Amino acid sequence: xxxxxxAAIILAFLVAIYTIAAALMDSRKNKYGFPTNARFGVxxxxxxxxxxxxxxxxxxxxxNFSLQYVADYSSRETPLLYLVTGLWAGNPGSLLFWGWIxxxxxxxxxxxxxxxxxxxxPDALSIVMFTVTLFLVLIFIDSPFKALSPVPADGxxxxxxxxxxxxxxxxxxLLAGYALFTIxxxxxxxxxxxxxxxxxxxxxxxRWAVAAFxxxxxxxxxxxxxxxxxxxxxxxxxxxxxxxxxxxxWLLVTAFLHSGIMYVRRGMFKTWTFILAITAFWLTIFxxxxxxxxxxxxxxxFGQTPMTPxxxxxxxxxxxxxxxxxxDRRKFIKSATxxxxxxSGTGTxxxxxxxxxxxxxxxxxxxxxxxxxxxxxxxxxxxxxxxxLFLLIxxxxxxxxxxxxxxxxxxxxxxxxxxxxxxxxxxVVALIIGGxxxxxxxxxxxxxxxxxxxxxVKWSADVAxxxxxxxxxxxxxxxxxxxxxxxxxxxYIIHIAIVVLALGIVGSSAYKTxxxxxxxxxxxxxxxxxxxxxxxFDSSSAxxxxxxxxxxxxxxxxxxxxGKAVGSIHPSxxxxxxxxGQTITNMSLVSNKVxxxxxxxxxxxxIFEDFxxxxxxxxxxxxxxxxxxxxxxxxxLLLIGGVxxxxxxxxxxxxxxx
Amino acid sequence: xxxxxxxxxxxxxxxxxxLVLGYVGFMGVGTYYYNVSEFISKESTLSGKTVRxxxxxxxxxxxxxxxxxxxxxxxxxxxxxxxxxxxxxxxTPPDTFKVGQQAVVEGKFDPAAGVFDGSGIIVKCASKxxxxx
Numbered sequence: 001x002x003x004x005x006x007a008a009i010i011l012a013f014l015v016a017i018y019t020i021a022a023a024l025m026d027s028r029k030n031k032y033g034f035p036t037n038a039r040f041g042v043x044x045x046x047x048x049x050x051x052x053x054x055x056x057x058x059x060x061x062x063x064n065f066s067l068q069y070v071a072d073y074s075s076r077e078t079p080l081l082y083l084v085t086g087l088w089a090g091n092p093g094s095l096l097f098w099g100w101i102x103x104x105x106x107x108x109x110x111x112x113x114x115x116x117x118x119x120x121x122p123d124a125l126s127i128v129m130f131t132v133t134l135f136l137v138l139i140f141i142d143s144p145f146k147a148l149s150p151v152p153a154d155g156x157x158x159x160x161x162x163x164x165x166x167x168x169x170x171x172x173x174l175l176a177g178y179a180l181f182t183i184x185x186x187x188x189x190x191x192x193x194x195x196x197x198x199x200x201x202x203x204x205x206x207r208w209a210v211a212a213f214x215x216x217x218x219x220x221x222x223x224x225x226x227x228x229x230x231x232x233x234x235x236x237x238x239x240x241x242x243x244x245x246x247x248x249x250w251l252l253v254t255a256f257l258h259s260g261i262m263y264v265r266r267g268m269f270k271t272w273t274f275i276l277a278i279t280a281f282w283l284t285i286f287x288x289x290x291x292x293x294x295x296x297x298x299x300x301x302f303g304q305t306p307m308t309p310x311x312x313x314x315x316x317x318x319x320x321x322x323x324x325x326x327x328d329r330r331k332f333i334k335s336a337t338x339x340x341x342x343x344s345g346t347g348t349x350x351x352x353x354x355x356x357x358x359x360x361x362x363x364x365x366x367x368x369x370x371x372x373x374x375x376x377x378x379x380x381x382x383x384x385x386x387x388x389l390f391l392l393i394x395x396x397x398x399x400x401x402x403x404x405x406x407x408x409x410x411x412x413x414x415x416x417x418x419x420x421x422x423x424x425x426x427x428v429v430a431l432i433i434g435g436x437x438x439x440x441x442x443x444x445x446x447x448x449x450x451x452x453x454x455x456x457v458k459w460s461a462d463v464a465x466x467x468x469x470x471x472x473x474x475x476x477x478x479x480x481x482x483x484x485x486x487x488x489x490x491x492y493i494i495h496i497a498i499v500v501l502a503l504g505i506v507g508s509s510a511y512k513t514x515x516x517x518x519x520x521x522x523x524x525x526x527x528x529x530x531x532x533x534x535x536x537f538d539s540s541s542a543x544x545x546x547x548x549x550x551x552x553x554x555x556x557x558x559x560x561x562x563g564k565a566v567g568s569i570h571p572s573x574x575x576x577x578x579x580x581g582q583t584i585t586n587m588s589l590v591s592n593k594v595x596x597x598x599x600x601x602x603x604x605x606x607i608f609e610d611f612x613x614x615x616x617x618x619x620x621x622x623x624x625x626x627x628x629x630x631x632x633x634x635x636x637l638l639l640i641g642g643v644x645x646x647x648x649x650x651x652x653x654x655x656x657x658x
Numbered sequence: 659x660x661x662x663x664x665x666x667x668x669x670x671x672x673x674x675x676x677l678v679l680g681y682v683g684f685m686g687v688g689t690y691y692y693n694v695s696e697f698i699s700k701e702s703t704l705s706g707k708t709v710r711x712x713x714x715x716x717x718x719x720x721x722x723x724x725x726x727x728x729x730x731x732x733x734x735x736x737x738x739x740x741x742x743x744x745x746x747x748x749x750t751p752p753d754t755f756k757v758g759q760q761a762v763v764e765g766k767f768d769p770a771a772g773v774f775d776g777s778g779i780i781v782k783c784a785s786k787x788x789x790x791x
Contacts, residue, residue, distance in 0.1 A: 012699060031697060100765075159753065160753075163752060267732075347665075351668065354665070354669055354672070355672065358669075358672060358673060358676055359676075362676060362680055370691060374690055374691040374692060374696075375689070375690060375691065376689045376690075376691050376710065377683075377684055378683065378684070378689065380683040381682075381683035381684045382683070383683065384679040384680060384682055384683030385676050385679050385680040385683060388675075388676075388679060389672075389676060518726065527710060573750060575750070581718075584718075584720060585717070585720050585756045585757070586720055586721075586756065587720070587721055587723060587749050588751070588755055588756045589751060589752060589753040590753060590756070591753065592750070592752075592753070607749070609748055609749030610726050610748035610749050610750045612725045612726060614725070615725070617725075617726075619726050619748045619749060621749070656790065
């Protein structure tokens, strides 16, 4: 299996190099104007990388421990689902998966190319193939096909914290999102190279960017959910470099999508759109480098992996190459001139993409600072900068849907804003009466309410206009309008999703309360109406295959809310002990299960942090996290909106809506 | 072309505001980060300040759990002779905390006891390590 996997990777590398040469130089074109040999090459690379993935997957499923990777990330006891997720559980596997999605994307791009974008294909696919070679080289350095000898009887198994549904989908969604954005970048480069700076590259890139946006967004939300439910520290976002590596590309892809709409509709800010395509792609690769270089582990070990030179060479080539190309071709990028006002569709679109870039720059600085200095910025740094920026972006989303595209009628706008602002004020009054009076919660809630209402006002105005115009009833008008402009209404659903997500984030940041206490058996903790009674713990030990002993400690607790019994909860810990004779040589946490009682208003979150075996005391953290559930609901809406947007054919934008 | 001026002015205002906020946030509780030998050489100036120290958990002296207190020794990554004693009070260290592996401990130096008083052990992304051995 090792041989087969390695052979597929080496062969894919050689074919990819050949394909780049053939795409650039071969003059024998097929009927689509694409060099015939290179066409075979693109499909052959996709096939070979698919073969490598199949080899690894079969090895995982058949417990072929002659591969180091299989022995490291699975065991005979690993459930089937987690055998499959073993594919991306480790660094070598995740690189293979990433490269695989890029190679498939290249094949799909070529397969779906038509007479409009065929001129872009040879150069775009050369860049896709070049990116695939990066991953093939990385896979070769840190190979999932490394042979293990002697072959062990059993593998180490997948870490228990990774055996969670969130971990099944979170990594592949993020990896696929990163991989898909290779295509918009490749198209941008090809457009510059061929001096074809018209709409075609953007309209071709749009669906890829929407898909990347959707996958990255869902991947991030699932990562938050996993951190919250499984890692068990009571939060969902820590501005960790690994998290930031997922967030930054998502922000720039969002900026690219908005800028791209302006590029096509108004023919404006073209250079800006190119810059966003370049930087968003660059950050996906930079993120891969960052997360595989252990920034947080130590300043001093940063980048001390054999992969570093490869990453640096690739990052430098893509950055220098794309910037040079952009500068060299600047005279071919003719942005339309317009006298669009600041408060207009155009204005808000520019402002949104600008704010997203500013936010990304600050996150980038904070994330890379530990690489160059020995300072780790506090979470406060990220929150102070980004939360106001994000709120401003959300507020603009509300203004954006209500204003006209070029020069709005400000009187009209004033009228349209009455209802959203009115509802916003009512919400504020209700909140203050209800005792929610912290300004950093009230201001965001006002904005969120107003934006939500603004979005519905615009949507119902569209439907009402159609009902009058086409004499249709509400359901028919709504349905037909929705189907005809899925791109727009998918976007609106995504806006609503972001508002709902923000609702959860604001609620749980502004009103999170927690108590940490050492409890004797029979002690209670009271927090926000909840009372927790600690009844001690049960423990049991089980010997493991590797000679260690796992001690499972399950706490027994009863909860009441405002005097009414809610039930019992059992947060737990599993500790692993390694012995040498009678002495313990190692002790480490295997897993930590928190107990969460959720409803739409709040989560009651209990961590059994530690225990004392002699006194039966427990160290318990109790957290009341308001509105957290709305984050996950926002994630579901994001999925729906993303799928609706994605389902919209690209032609809608170029013909119908223009 | 486009009424650029307004955008440039607006952009500058936003960037300045973000810079101010970033500065305020940054001055809040940014943490300094040292390896064991750097920390020891700066010990006198650092007592009472919260810092993060990164090192290898000594396998010769396995961590001891006594009630909610954990005691272990952190070795410098490049020169393992340089070490500090750490006393850390629960919660249980995260699953990435293992003897012979790298750990990052946040806390303060306690000059009276001559030990590093840990208040937290930093969790690394679990996906970056193979399963327990």
